[in-house]
Amino acid sequence: MSATTDFEEAKDDFISQWGALGTSWGISRTMAQVHALLMISPDPLSTDQCMEELQISRGNAHTNLKELVGWGLIKIVVKKGERKEFFEAEKDVWKVFTIVLRERKRREIDPAVELLKGCVDRSKAVKTAEGKAFHEQMKELEEFAMFASKVGEKISHLKYGPAVKFADKFLGLLPKQKN
Amino acid sequence: MSATTDFEEAKDDFISQWGALGTSWGISRTMAQVHALLMISPDPLSTDQCMEELQISRGNAHTNLKELVGWGLIKIVVKKGERKEFFEAEKDVWKVFTIVLRERKRREIDPAVELLKGCVDRSKAVKTAEGKAFHEQMKELEEFAMFASKVGEKISHLKYGPAVKFADKFLGLLPKQKN
DNA sequence: CATTATTTTCAAAATATACTGAAAGTATCC
DNA sequence: GGATACTTTCAGTATATTTTGAAAATAATG
Structure with missing residues (x-):
């Protein structure tokens, strides 16, 4: 069993279970998952990347990203030459x-x-x-x-x-x- | 406007809003309402009295009372000569x-x-x-x-x-x- | 200003959660 | 041990919450 496999597994686990925990924290599952995803992502992600990773709809991704921005838990990053918005989590x-x-x-x-x-x-x-x-x-x-x-x-x-x-x-x- | 009216109003308000707050506390609305009701009741109440006061079904009252007992927030009181159970809240x-x-x-x-x-x-x-x-x-x-x-x-x-x-x-x- | 990329909204559908009421289960009484 | 009082359970129903997906709005490009 390779270290890389363990690692991939741990990442998936973190995202899905952090989401489940979110519920008991008064945060919706998806919102917690998006937050988890961004917390462990080395780079800012776009709405589409979040949709892809978490297998959720655009509306859902959008709403939760904006909600997280509202909380101040993530922020919008604009990349040079790119038209779309990227999102980056507060990691501290x-x-x-x-x-x-x-x-x-x-x-x-x-x-x-x-x-x-x-x-x-x-x-x-x-x-x-x-x-x-x-x-x-x-x-x-x-x-x-x-x-x-x-x-x-x-x-x-x-x-x-x-x-x-x-x-x-x-x-x-x-x-x-x-x- | 009489003091008594204000008081009755305050009681109702406390019960219904405490219930609403319960939701954001990860506690179901009814459970919080039952708890509120017992917190301000001078005497222990029976399941039927809770049903009556809160206008809820027997099953609902029962489930939430037992859940509250499980948490340790209320306890069962047996009155002499009475067959049914009464419930009393921890008020501290x-x-x-x-x-x-x-x-x-x-x-x-x-x-x-x-x-x-x-x-x-x-x-x-x-x-x-x-x-x-x-x-x-x-x-x-x-x-x-x-x-x-x-x-x-x-x-x-x-x-x-x-x-x-x-x-x-x-x-x-x-x-x-x-x- | 027309085209294309991207974001935002929201009605309808899906899912999760809570509640009802009646029936089954227990305990107590005489 | 039958009748009565009370408690517990749970399938079905109702309510609340979340999610989808497509259409509308907005912004950037040439």
Whole structure:
């Protein structure tokens, strides 16, 4: 069994399974696959190359490429003398992480904060025991969600080095680690 | 506009919107709604009460209640003299958070670590430039995913006080905060 | 400005996911 | 052990999401 075969297999595996994982990350399968493909491609790829590699339609490829551009996970590259657009992925793992973190905070946490604030507000004046309990519960949730939002915000703006140091110091992980 | 009306409105809002949010959390809408309902219910509720409140079928209520029990987010309560089961939610916000964190780590991070380990392995021996680049990329991803997994693990076993202190100290959040 | 290359859109089709309701399965009661 | 109360299962249905493919829009070329 040759190293090259293993390698080809690993590439295919990475693309297809990264796609499957995408689903549980709140990202569509194809979007994750396109991202995976570009992450391991030495050169920027065109829409047609993505279609070819992943066996997907033009519309699908197009939509997901543009969505990834919207997230900031890939960018458009124009090659001299070429008319079509090529796409290149951000490969720095920490950058990818912070981008995804920000997006998830925006979609998963911030709306919850809004909802909870409204609930806290509208239960301020209630006098019944049930009402007070509800108010308290909402307050605790809101406080926590707000806290999580701030933590997410801060972390997403940290550089990799400080972030690792930070986690390391407090959590006592990582035997040896570049800073 | 009475306080009671506001309160009723807030309750309904909380349940329905918490459900909608659930979707972006990788939890089904109904499961999140049932959880919301139980979180704000002063007393444990039966399957029939959940069906009634949320206007859902018995099968649906049953499945989601049992799923929530599986997660550890709610528990079964048996009332004296009553034959049916009642369900009661964990209301401590930090506990809810750690439960969800552990589950998401298990479903979102750990499988990625496995995948990446396999890819690192199968690209060890490749000699081409492309192969080496792939190997490096996989190694960086794997290292990061492993790191994230450990952080998740640690945090999920922290108590609320230490967790806040920790975040506060390093991130400089929270003007004043109970410990 | 006509031709060709490329991107964008979107209605219809395919697929994946969630829900219903009724029937089958268990446990409890008398 | 039969009747009753409750729980569980699951095939069929409904809903939501994703994908296709072809047509429309836009941009570049000569």
